[in-house]
Amino acid sequence: MRKYNYEKFPAKDVDGYVEKGWDNIIKKLRNITTNNSILAIDMYVGVNEDEVKSEIKKLNPSILINTRDLFKSESDLTKMTFRFMTDDPLFGYMTNLTMADYFDYSKLEEAKRNIQNCEGIVIVIGNGASMVVPQNACIIYADMTRWEIQLRFHKNKIKALGVDDRGEAFSIKYKRGYFNDWPICDAYKETLFHRISFWLDTHIPDEPKMIDKATFFNGIETTIKQPFRVVPFFAPAPWGGQWMKDVCDLNRDEVNYGWCFDCVPEENSLLFNINGTLFEIPSINLVLLKSRELLGEPVESRFGKEFPIRFDMLDTVQGGCLSFQVHPTTQFIRKNFGMQYTQDESYYMIDAYENASVFLGLKNSINKEEMISDLRKSGKGEIRFDAEKYVNRLPVKKHDHFLIPGGTVHCSGSQCLVLEISSTPNLFTFKMWDWERLGLDGKPRPLNIERGLQVIQWERDTDYTMKNLVNVCTFLGEGDGWIEEKTGLHPNEFIETRRHKFTKKVTHHTNNSVNVLNLVEGEEIIVESPNNYFEPFIVHYAETFIIPASLDNYTITPYGKSKDKECITIKAYVRF
Numbered sequence: 058m059r060k061y062n063y064e065k066f067p068a069k070d071v072d073g074y075v076e077k078g079w080d081n082i083i084k085k086l087r088n089i090t091t092n093n094s095i096l097a098i099d100m101y102v103g104v105n106e107d108e109v110k111s112e113i114k115k116l117n118p119s120i121l122i123n124t125r126d127l128f129k130s131e132s133d134l135t136k137m138t139f140r141f142m143t144d145d146p147l148f149g150y151m152t153n154l155t156m157a158d159y160f161d162y163s164k165l166e167e168a169k170r171n172i173q174n175c176e177g178i179v180i181v182i183g184n185g186a187s188m189v190v191p192q193n194a195c196i197i198y199a200d201m202t203r204w205e206i207q208l209r210f211h212k213n214k215i216k217a218l219g220v221d222d223r224g225e226a227f228s229i230k231y232k233r234g235y236f237n238d239w240p241i242c243d244a245y246k247e248t249l250f251h252r253i254s255f256w257l258d259t260h261i262p263d264e265p266k267m268i269d270k271a272t273f274f275n276g277i278e279t280t281i282k283q284p285f286r287v288v289p290f291f292a293p294a295p296w297g298g299q300w301m302k303d304v305c306d307l308n309r310d311e312v313n314y315g316w317c318f319d320c321v322p323e324e325n326s327l328l329f330n331i332n333g334t335l336f337e338i339p340s341i342n343l344v345l346l347k348s349r350e351l352l353g354e355p356v357e358s359r360f361g362k363e364f365p366i367r368f369d370m371l372d373t374v375q376g377g378c379l380s381f382q383v384h385p386t387t388q389f390i391r392k393n394f395g396m397q398y399t400q401d402e403s404y405y406m407i408d409a410y411e412n413a414s415v416f417l418g419l420k421n422s423i424n425k426e427e428m429i430s431d432l433r434k435s436g437k438g439e440i441r442f443d444a445e446k447y448v449n450r451l452p453v454k455k456h457d458h459f460l461i462p463g464g465t466v467h468c469s470g471s472q473c474l475v476l477e478i479s480s481t482p483n484l485f486t487f488k489m490w491d492w493e494r495l496g497l498d499g500k501p502r503p504l505n506i507e508r509g510l511q512v513i514q515w516e517r518d519t520d521y522t523m524k525n526l527v528n529v530c531t532f533l534g535e536g537d538g539w540i541e542e543k544t545g546l547h548p549n550e551f552i553e554t555r556r557h558k559f560t561k562k563v564t565h566h567t568n569n570s571v572n573v574l575n576l577v578e579g580e581e582i583i584v585e586s587p588n589n590y591f592e593p594f595i596v597h598y599a600e601t602f603i604i605p606a607s608l609d610n611y612t613i614t615p616y617g618k619s620k621d622k623e624c625i626t627i628k629a630y631v632r633f
Contacts, residue, residue, distance in 0.1 A: 062581070062597045063305040067286040068328035068335055071279050073272025075331040079112045082257075082267045087116060089195065095172060095179045097186040100199035101246065101339075102218045102238045103206035104259055109199060110182055112265075119177025124185050125219070127164040134159065134219040141237045146503050147228055148484070149236030151395030156185045156245040159219050165189065184218055184242070187249055197267070198249065199257035202339045203239060203324040204290045207231065218242070228503070235484055236394075239323075247345045247362075260326075260337050268329075268336055276329040276338075281347045283591040284584045284611070286602050287325035287340045292316040295496050298376030300408060300474045304599055313376055319601040320368035320573055321483065353569040353606030356631045364481060365398075366552060366573045366629050368601045371475040374410060379468040380502070381416060381444050381490035383509045386463045390485060399463040400486070401550040402479030405627055406457045407577050407599060413453040414470035416444055417461070418522030423447050425515055432489055436506045442490040449519050451527065456556075456577070456625070460526045462549040464514035476575055478546070478554060478629050487512065530556075539563045544627070553632040558625050562614040565604075570630040572604040574613075579624030583616035 076082050090096065098113055100106070106123075114121065128134065141152040168189055172179050181189045187196050209215045210230040213223045218238040222230055256273050258266040268276075291307055294315020301307055301314040318324060322340040329336045341364075344351060348362040356365065371379065384400040391397065404415060419428075428447045435442035444450075448466055451459075453473055461467050466489075469475050487509035488502060496502040517526075531543040538561030545554045557563050558578075564587070565572065576582055576596050584594040584602070587610060595616065596602050604611060615624045 063599055064286070064597060065305065066288060066328060066335070068330040069276065069280050069283070069285060071272065071276040071329040071331050073275050073331050074269050075272065075334045075336060076267045077264075077334060079263070079265055082265060083112060083115050085267065086197070090116065090178055092177055095190050095194040096181070097190045097194050097196045098180060098182040098199065099186040099196055099249065099253075100184060101201040101242050102184060102234070103201040103209055103215050104199045105215060105262065106183060108262065109257070109259065113180055113182060116178060116180065118180040120171060120175050120179045122168055122179075122181045122189065124181065124183030124189065127161060127168055127189065128159050128219045129161045131220045138233075138237050142233060147232060147505070148394060149232050150393075152237045152240055154237065154241055156188065156241055159185065160188065185245065187252065192252075196249065196253045197255040197257055198246070198253045199259050200246075200338055200342070202260070202326040202337065203234070204318070204326070205260050206234060227498075243341060243345065250346060256338065258337050266334060266336050268331065272329075272331060273338075276327070276336075277343060277346055280327060280343055281350050281605055281607070284594040284602050284604050284608070285327070286600060287320060287322060288328055288337070289317055289319040289601075290325065292318075293497060295491075295494055295502070296373055296377040296379050298372035298374035298471075298474075300372045300374035301370065314372055315376065317370040317372070319370060319575075320366070320603065321481075322364040323481065347605075350607040351605045352571050353567065353631075355633055356570050356606065359631070364571070365631060366571065367477075367479045367481045367483060368573055368575060368629070369477050370407070370599070371469055371473070371477055373469055373471045373473045373475070374408070376471055377494070378416070378470050378492060380486070380488040380492070381442070381448070381466065381468050382486050382488050383466050383513055384461070384463045385485050385487065385508070385512045386514075389512050390482070394485070396482055396485070398480060398482065398551075400480060400482045401463050401546070401552070402461045402477055403546050403554070404459040404461065404469060405476040405478055405544075405554075405577065406453055406455055406473060407476050407575075408474035409453045409455050409457070410472040413472035414450050415453055415459055415467065415473070416448045416450050416470065417459055417467045417526060418449050418465060419515065419518045420447060420449055421519045423518075429510055432506050432510070435490055436504050441493060444490060449522055457528055458530070458544045458554070460529060460545045460547040460550070462547040464512050465517050465526065466513060476577065476627065478552065478627070480550070480552065537561060551631055552629050555628045556625060557613070557628070558623055559613070560615060560621060560623050562612050564610060564612050565628070566610045567604055567606045567608060568630065569606055571606050572628055572630050573601065574604070574626050574628045575599065575601045577625050577627050579615060579619040579622060581615070581617035581619050582624055582626070583614050585612050585614070587612060
């Protein structure tokens, strides 16, 4: 397998100001403070509070307030959030709480009075710090990406919003973040964007960087006016494979890589290259600040400030099968989890090797009650579930496309590199059989057989699957050196996908929707603006890239080693 030029740290060049290292940051903050200065060191959940606090103390404040000391008690917060956390090991219910709900009103008012009466330097630090200080206070915000937070969960070095959950299982921490803490912090941060004077990047411990408001907004404006990539992150999996190690040039010592999350703006980050220094921010900031330009007005009106399309890669080459699973229907996910739409998806095969396969849809005329019984028995460890007795196992070749609307049983087999094109909700996989293996923590992964049985669409049998879910391709047109095909998705899904095969320049239109593309064949392409609205943008094999809806039209041409050779892109956008 040959190596490609996959870019693991894509960054946008941004003009502006940056400070590096705590000594320089403290010096800068000292220069802007006076005896009557009030600073709020606000932060997203997941920031190492102790690191920031120990450095900020060097400003010698007269009053230093930690917002955790102003919150309600942990027992009260646990009771307050229980209806969103629930007692389920994996799933909760989407919160409607706000940052203000966490504060003890009497403690908050007392802190405000103390600040008002202080003549020296006042510093308030922690989640929600900006709610404690006057409107004219200087706000420094320490941001954090969700993926880094997940890595920190494993190290047990960070606390949840208002509670210390460092001793809890990863699944509980993730559930608290997904259903409660992260939505609260995002909604709160959205109210602060134009009040923040400085932004802190503390993703690398003890190597902080700080930019000012002008640089931050310059980075946002620069990004939204061009094609861009978010920073991909890779993770091992119980079923993981070896393909991405070569193509994406990853650590050969890692046992496997099962995931590449290459377009999940809620969890990925953006990198700004500021005079040679990389500054990292959550890519959700772009969605919150530029939703209309990014998504397109019709998409924004339908989804609000949510990025609705998700691309990731699943590697099972020399690996194993994914868990046998099903995703919920829209009705089920709304009723049980408070989500507005479900996890519809598809598998596009970037690569496939000998004996590659997928499990998709039920076989014709199966005994439903027998399958239900076998799943329940397998969940108790009484039998080994025979998936091939009930489910279609289909051979796979490169560039096949399998459609998986919610309620369809499925999983990828081994020897595949899957580009998973899906709607954004990414937690709602009901595993019903996991091939008698353990998770990466050495423990069995939780199954959700009963939930799965509630959402399986039993009519999706072999006949339905082959007609509606396997390579449902429609020829749309061709020109000088290009062919366009519609490859999906299912009518139940809001995502449309188009495949372009081309040896020459192809013109694309965003059609008022954000476009997400991946180069699934060819080594390099160049994305350009017919009207010179943005600088030419180079994309390499297997890279996912985003075209903001506001760019309207763009061209894609084989480039570099792929010049005059056939390249293939798969494009996703929201259909109306």
